[in-house]
Amino acid sequence: MTIFDFEKPINELESAIQELRQLVAEKGIDRTREIAELEAQRERLLRQIFSHLRPWDKVLLARHPKRPYALDYIRLMCESFVELHGDRLGFDDPAIVAGVGKLGAYRLVIVGQQKGRDLKERQRRNFGMAKPEGYRKAMRMFQLAEKFRLPVLTLVDTPAADPGVESESRGISEAIARSMLTLFELTVPTVSVILGEGGSGGAIALAATNRVLMLEHAIYSVIPPEGCAAILWRDPNRAPEAANALKLTAEEALRLKLIDLIVPEPLGAAHRDPQTTALSVRSAILQQLDELSQMEPEALREHRYQRFRQMGVFQTAAP
Amino acid sequence: MIGAGDSLPPFLVSGRIGAMQRRAVVASASDQWVQCAKCKKILFKPDFEQAMRVCPSCGHHHRLRARERIAFTVDPNSFVETDADLRPADPLGFPEYADKLAKGAQSAGENEAIITGIATIEGHRVVLGVMDFAFMGGSMGSVVGEKVVRCFERGLEQSLPVILFCASGGARMQEGLVSLMQMAKTTAGVARFQQARQPYIAVFTDPTMAGVLASFASLADVILAEPGALVGFAGQRVAAQASVGKPPANFQTAEFQMEHGMIDLIVPRKQIRPTLAYLLDIFTGGARV
Numbered sequence: 001m002t003i004f005d006f007e008k009p010i011n012e013l014e015s016a017i018q019e020l021r022q023l024v025a026e027k028g029i030d031r032t033r034e035i036a037e038l039e040a041q042r043e044r045l046l047r048q049i050f051s052h053l054r055p056w057d058k059v060l061l062a063r064h065p066k067r068p069y070a071l072d073y074i075r076l077m078c079e080s081f082v083e084l085h086g087d088r089l090g091f092d093d094p095a096i097v098a099g100v101g102k103l104g105a106y107r108l109v110i111v112g113q114q115k116g117r118d119l120k121e122r123q124r125r126n127f128g129m130a131k132p133e134g135y136r137k138a139m140r141m142f143q144l145a146e147k148f149r150l151p152v153l154t155l156v157d158t159p160a161a162d163p164g165v166e167s168e169s170r171g172i173s174e175a176i177a178r179s180m181l182t183l184f185e186l187t188v189p190t191v192s193v194i195l196g197e198g199g200s201g202g203a204i205a206l207a208a209t210n211r212v213l214m215l216e217h218a219i220y221s222v223i224p225p226e227g228c229a230a231i232l233w234r235d236p237n238r239a240p241e242a243a244n245a246l247k248l249t250a251e252e253a254l255r256l257k258l259i260d261l262i263v264p265e266p267l268g269a270a271h272r273d274p275q276t277t278a279l280s281v282r283s284a285i286l287q288q289l290d291e292l293s294q295m296e297p298e299a300l301r302e303h304r305y306q307r308f309r310q311m312g313v314f315q316t317a318a319p
Numbered sequence: 320m321i322g323a324g325d326s327l328p329p330f331l332v333s334g335r336i337g338a339m340q341r342r343a344v345v346a347s348a349s350d351q352w353v354q355c356a357k358c359k360k361i362l363f364k365p366d367f368e369q370a371m372r373v374c375p376s377c378g379h380h381h382r383l384r385a386r387e388r389i390a391f392t393v394d395p396n397s398f399v400e401t402d403a404d405l406r407p408a409d410p411l412g413f414p415e416y417a418d419k420l421a422k423g424a425q426s427a428g429e430n431e432a433i434i435t436g437i438a439t440i441e442g443h444r445v446v447l448g449v450m451d452f453a454f455m456g457g458s459m460g461s462v463v464g465e466k467v468v469r470c471f472e473r474g475l476e477q478s479l480p481v482i483l484f485c486a487s488g489g490a491r492m493q494e495g496l497v498s499l500m501q502m503a504k505t506t507a508g509v510a511r512f513q514q515a516r517q518p519y520i521a522v523f524t525d526p527t528m529a530g531v532l533a534s535f536a537s538l539a540d541v542i543l544a545e546p547g548a549l550v551g552f553a554g555q556r557v558a559a560q561a562s563v564g565k566p567p568a569n570f571q572t573a574e575f576q577m578e579h580g581m582i583d584l585i586v587p588r589k590q591i592r593p594t595l596a597y598l599l600d601i602f603t604g605g606a607r608v
Contacts, residue, residue, distance in 0.1 A: 161533075163553030164561040165570065171581045173533035173552045180503055181538055184510035200490075200499060201533045201552075208503040222490050222499040222530075231492065232414065246495045247411045256410065258496050308507045309468065311500040312461035313410035317430075 004060045006049055010268065013042045046268045053217070056240035058249050059225060061217040062196045063159075066271035068278065069128075070097055070112030070155040070195065076278030077285075078103050081110065086137060093134030095126045095162070098141045103153070104286045109145040111138045111206060112155030115196075128197070129162040132175035135205055139182045146186050151289055154192040154206040159224065161202030176205040183208040187301050189292030191285055193263070194218045194250075210304050211288040212258070214250040215281070216265040220258075221248035258311060260288075355379055371588045380545045380588055382525055384427075385434045385451035388484055392592050393438035393447065400436040402469055405462045407431060409493075416493040419455060427454040431462040432487065435470050440482070441596035443603065446474045450486040452526070457487035459531050460494040464501030467535055471508035475515040480599055484522045485536045489529025502534035509538045518602040522591060523550050523573060523582065537581070541598055543591065544573035544582045551576075 017038045020031045053061070061067070074081050074097075081101030086092040098111040113130060116122030138154075145152045161172055183190060183206075190209035198207070198220030214220060228242035229235055253259045263284045266273040292300065353364050357379035367374070371391055372381040383391070389398050407430075409416050424430055432454040438447050448470045450457045459467075467483070474481040490498040512519060521539035523532075526549035533552060536542075544550060551558070551571030559566055569575045576582045586594050 161552070162561065163557045165558055165564075165566045166562065168552055168558060168571065169579050171537075171579065173529075174537040174581055176533040177502075177506060177535070177537040180506040180534065181510050184507050201502060201530060204499055204502050205533075208506065220496055220499075222495055223492050228492055245411065245414050246492075248496065253496055256497060258500055305507050305511060308500060308504045311497065311504055312465050313408045313494070313497055314461045314465060315406040315408050317404040317406050 004057070004064075006053075006057050006060075010042060010045055010049065013038055013045060017042065043267070050267060050269070054240070055219075055243040055246075055249050056225070058217050059219055059239075059243050061269050062219045064196075064269065064271050065117075067196050068270050068274040069117070070114045070157055072274055073155060073193075073195065073278050073281060074101065074110060074112065076275060077282035078110075084141070087133040087140060089133065089136055091131070091133030091136075093126075093131050093137060094124050095128055095130040095158070096134035096137055098137055100144075100150070103282065104289075106151060106286070106289055108151045108153055108289075109141050110153045110155065111141050112195075113158040113202075113206070115157060126162055128158045129160055130158060130202060130205075131162045131164075131167045132170040132172045135161075135172075135175035135179040138179055138206060142179075142182045142186060145188055149188055151189040151191070151292070152183075152186065152209070153285060154190070154209060156192055156194045156198050156203045156206050157196040158199045158202040159197050160199040161205065173201075176201050179205040180208040184304060185301070186304075187297035189289055189295070189300055190304070191288045191292070193281060193285065194220050194259070195281075199224065208304070208308065210292055210300060210307065211260045213261045213263055213281075213284055213288070214253060214259045215263050215270060215277070216250055217269050218250055219248045220250070220253050221246050356381060373588050378546065378587075380525065380547055382452055382486070384453055385429065385449040385484075385486075388449045388524075389434065389436075389438070389447070391588075392449075392484075392595070393440055394442065398436050398438040398447070400434060401473070402435055402466050403430075405431065405465060407460055407462050410461070410497050411493070411495045413493040413495065419493065423455045427451060429454050431466070432457045432459070433463045433466050435466045437473070437477075437479070440592060440599065443596060443599040444479055445599065446470045446477075446479050446481045447484075448482070449484040450524075450531075452486040452488075455491065457485075457526075457531075458489060458491035458498075459487060459501050459505075459534075460491035460498045461501065463487075463491075464498075464504045467501075467505045468508040471505075471512040471519075474517055474519075475512050478515055478517060480518045480520065480603060481512060482520050482522070482595060483535070483539070484524055485527040485531055486524045487528060487531040488526060489531060499530070502530050505535035506538065509535050518599065520595060520598060522586075522595075523548050523576075525549050526551075529553070540602070541584075542582050543584050543586045543594060544577070545588055545591070546573060546585050548573040550582070 020035050079102040083099040097114045113128050115128035116125040191211045192207040192209040194214040225239040225242040226236040229238040250262045266276045270277040351364050355374040358377035360376045433450045435448040519539045520541045521536050523544035
């Protein structure tokens with residue numbers, strides 16, 4: 001189990017609390033006061049650490065092996081969900097989960113990127129790196145949504161699209177491009193949430209939506225910081241510096257007006273309280289759907305066009 | 320058969336090309352000889368330029384600058400540049416970016432990695448965009464994204480076909496998430512342009528990679544490519560690392576992509592103009608009949 005440096009003191013305190021509790025349970029000694037003290041200390045420490053997170057800490061949190069994944073959120077926030085499979089072209093990509101379900105008052109289509117929890121599952125899910133068939137399955141779902149006038153929710157959490165030879169052979173670039181194109185053609189409300197890693201083309205393929213939300217400690221980037229550092233300084237170990245330069249945090253994405261809303265995470269990040277996080281995500285999504293549902297079908301498409309049309313920072317030279 | 324070569328009219332007939340070549344030769348009169356980057360043969364520069372920088376010996380297609388490409392592609396004096404006043408900014412204050420932009424502008428003699436405009440190709444009026452690899456590897460930042468979208472918007476407003484020549488290493492890392500969003504923005508442009516019912520033809524030239532390939536480039540109605548052009552998603556090293564076994568010898572070439580159904584036709588450079596004209600005639604001729 002990976003423990004990151006900045007989490008170490010918290011984990012040490014938690015072990016101490018755990019030990020005391022065990023002592024209480026086994027020997028019946030009253031340690032309530034000490035436990036309360038340690039817990040207060042833990043709380044203070046968490047607050048202190050989490051008020052000074054550097055971008056690189058966020059990268060580590062976004063990739064935290066205990067971070068809740070798409071299926072966790074679906075399970076925790078949906079009334080019901082049925083997973084549907086396959087791209088109808090010969091493949092079913094486990095890195096993308098898709099299906100139909102109910103969320104609050106809404107029936108909807110959900111498409112998410114799914115990482116694995118243990119080694120075997122991680123390999124099966126290809127570490128959340130979708131292949132062309134994953135995006136083609138997603139497109140099938142988008143078209144189902146359009147046909148039956150259901151809103152679309154996408155849950156983004158991927159280091160990148162799969163870069164391997166197999167994916168190249170089946171047209172990974174075209175699949176990413178067409179996934180975005182399909183989203184732009186829809187006349188139903190579309191919302192995406194960047195849950196963990198918003199990895200480049202692999203992420204935007206599912207995030208060309210009317211609203212884009214980001215969890216507080218998620219990241220969204222054009223290139224992984226390691227890759228950026230390798231290009232800039234020929235040294236992947238300078239990834240923390242690259243993470244600063246890339247402005248990949250939710251705060252920066254909001255400041256640049258590239259996302260609409262940051263969903264706050266509980267103290268200590270999503271993995272310390274998945275239930276509370278999922279409820280926050282749920283209410284944020286429902287609020288977006290409530291707003292978007294007021295719009296006419298054609299207005300939704302136009303809104304999506306304008307949303308991305310105005311993104312970009314440039315100058316106009318004097319004539 | 321189109322692209323096979325013989326049935327198409329010879330293209331090198333325009334006096335304009337000759338004039339341009341003469342300028343190129345005069346500019347480098349001290350150096351009359353060049354070496355083919357692939358077969359290493361020493362070539363007489365005027366011959367090499369006359370052959371549009373295709374090696375007469377091995378057929379290797381050397382990269383073209385955007386303005387050379389435009390001169391080779393459009394009818395004489397028909398090109399009117401649009402949006403030439405757009406200049407890059409530095410939205411993130413990214414390390415060394417301002418410097419790279421200045422150097423790029425100086426060495427490439429262009430302000431950005433794409434030149435756009437309106438021109439005619441064998442009489443067909445089109446919106447044309449040509450990427451220039453010489454400017455920061457043809458990378459797509461805000462200016463490229465904006466100019467590409469304006470191509471599609473102009474095509475829709477004026478009911479004109481859109482022709483885009485791609486040459487790019489991908490998204491421009493120095494603009495961070497803003498550059499990633501250009502993938503969505505240009506794709507939105509393609510989506511909207513579909514209403515025009517006018518053709519969008521992309522030509523993949525060396526190289527067409529990553530963020531450009533995974534957005535507007537791959538969404539053309541017809542995709543042409545130059546022989547041997549590098550066309551792919553991830554860098555070769557990354558792709559090899561992520562795969563079991565060795566990539567095939569022609570991995571991420573135009574030929575590989577065509578074998579796998581991602582490209583319609585590989586067209587030698589001198590046939591690109593007549594092939595574009597032929598396709599434009601087919602796609603836009605229907606209404607006139």
